[in-house]
Amino acid sequence: MHTNYLVIGSGVAGLTFSVKIAEKFPDRTVTIITKSSEEESNTKYAQGGVAVVLNSEKDSFNKHIKDTLIAGDGLCSPSVVEMVVKEGPKRLEELINWGANFDFDTSGNLDLGKEGGHSESRVAHHKDITGFEIERALLTRAHQLQNISIFPHHFAIDLITNHHLKEAKPIKDACYGAYVLDQKTESIFTIKADRTVLASGGIGWVYGHTTNPVIATGDGIAMAYRAKAKISDMEFVQFHPTAMYNAMGNQSAFLISEAVRGFGAYLRNKAGERFMPKYSEQAELASRDIVSQSIDSELKKTGDTHVFLDCTHLDMVAFKKHFPNIYQKCKAHNINLETDWIPVVPASHYLCGGINVDKHGKTSVANLFACGECTRTGLHGANRLASNSLLEALVYAHNIFKYLCDDSLKAIDLKIPEWNDEGTITPKEHILIQHNLHQLQALMRNYVGIVRSNNRLTKAVKHLDLIYNEVEDLYKESKICTPLCELRNMINVAHLIINQSLERKENKGGYFNVDNVKKQTRF
Template identity: 45%
Template structure:
């Protein structure tokens, strides 16, 4: 089946929904999401949105904190754009029905929390369920809009791209690439549909599931990164994977995050003997940047042989904890952990991709008519390490930027005519007759990739381990290419294809960067080298890398 819309959004998190609500004023919008519309990383975000709203705060302080966290790789003009746009974008979320926790009746009088790396209290939150509050409000608004259609359980396979270029040997040099939409697998029909659009916006989130331990939901398999790479887009800085320091450590808890706001409210990291340790690693102690805290916990666990460390906030009392962290409190209590009486066992877990599809200040990728916003994009805001709670802010700001760019070209977009898709290469079959017994191949390689990435490409790296990971993943990718024709076209197989590619790209970027900076810490290159490496790590298909 073929669908035509003015605008196509891949993903139903805060970035995609914000853009869709804005773009719907100019034309029809399709939102394609591979599972339930609420199954997004946004929905699991506990912390909040950073904005300089307090009487002792300023844009300049927020900018300085962001630049410090990014360790020399942030683009200052992007940081200034995002930080200065924050109050207006937050007001917009309130107008759409998001109910943030307040301290007064004024339009921007919110209860402001603090998280690691922030010099002031500036985290706008909805208790400890900010993402859920945003997601539900935006979904309600989108469902009411007559110009927005949501396609759930629809897996975007690949971008539909028209290439104009030439070959030099085996390498395709594309002078121009234009995106016209996506091929997508509809679960209910098990067929590949065509979604055509005058502008396609990738809002596919991150790739945390490439690691064995992650705070991310199961949908975070790097689909947007893989699609963009296969289409020939430029990707940047994939070596910078942020590990959240405090994921709940319990056999019955899957991917449950203990928000950084717990440390912002006075929580302290301790070892099993009750001894605090963060003062040994950074002057900011428990409120140091996430890369510092994650490495400190990793070091403590390796030195002690313990499986976890602990986060103690018992001194704040039960009434405060229930009011400030109702979701975390109830989750811990359901597992037999009373955080008012005992410390919470925690471990680091893969959390956020600071690299992604490279974009400009309007979310434009290197492919015409293709935009990327949210976690799948590399805008220049985060640099080598994301400052806490800047991600939801980045999503809404760049959704607005993409809207502004499209609105400025609205008249020319009206004249756009879709190409004949049949004239473009369609590599996907709709016949699904294949050997079901081959499905064991997917589960096996999924587990192997995630273990390789955790053991060899984790918080602390070495060249030899990266090379081993590169060789192992290359072999797995060869097997995937060989066996894919024998496997029914299904979402599990497509996710494995994407996951393996993203793993390969992360390793390639990590091997390129011969220094330690931000989230990329390599024991063989322990120092930062501004002379050679104060630049983005760019990777492009067909060996067109820098």
């Protein structure tokens, strides 16, 4: 199969690029592959919204830039931050023109929310299901374009690079498409692409306890790593402070949006103490790294499994209007928000690092572009400011589109070898895959969590080697299946997180290592 543009992922980043490039070049083909249903992505579960400066009387680009730089703790690229923030209003306007609905106030202006780390109200939202609404609008637009083909339940196994070619390599470190598994027929085929865009989302499932859906297994980052793309800042895993606590543990956790704390909710420990004021002057509205580390500190002191989010003092009529999905979810778990506190615990939420890209979304591998959570753009630095992720995805999808508008798209005539699985067998049972998956997730939670140490990280390297060797043996002898490929990808991602954590000698943003502390800290 040949396509002009292969897009791996169907979230806001991949769909935005696809719609734009398909509209611009109706004679060119755009192929989107996604390993689950077309609407399943991290985008779908984004509750908060899009951070964008619209109220010029109170807010300004400079304020948004400053808030982003503070959250990033000195590791943001100032020029990237300025570019993304200033592009925000245009990109939001495009979404609205494509049919995405956002909440308006009684004066007819966008109802802008305030979240942790923001100095002003600037988060455009659709109730508490903003990502779901954006995904709906983008898919609707994509289906209206004849030159976009979407292949759900298709899993990208590996990028096709020089490593796979038997003939002379025309370009050093280049991408020519991907090997793809049709999960329904279990057949593997080749998609040859003139340009490939990774928009594959995050890595939350590496930790098991996460706000991400089960598809967030770091596939794009792992494929790019194996393709020799440059990858950095993997140590900066952002943990969302308030995921609903589930005693069952190893499953996707329901996210209690940061906007709920922006609305006035308090964090309390089991004794009922509102503890955040002793950790930060911003209390519950401190940035995510501070709130997560504060909760972790409280839990280590008490030995408790979770803390609580108290909404009982809030205006429930207004709360139900702003957060209908959260209210109903709590009700389904027998939590009456008028009288009960929500049990919450930090959970893996967002990766601030990833595949290195420039302002055009170009990776270090020719013909390979990337956007969204799988990338390291320089916007987030050591810690992402709330609701900057959808903004980043929109801006970088647009930048890739702009860059490729001037691309002559000269295809390289190459013969791509078919996938070779000769000599492999279909595994009769998946117990080894599941066992190693649970081992990996427990390792990452216990050794590479919110607060790290050199001792735990060093031990993690040894434990990961054992898992890696067993899984590689299984991979070599087995026919390809999605769970095995996902596990292999997660092991690659874990390797990057652990080793880049060991390389960091200074605590920054979301990264906290007790052995890097030279002076007394707030913890």
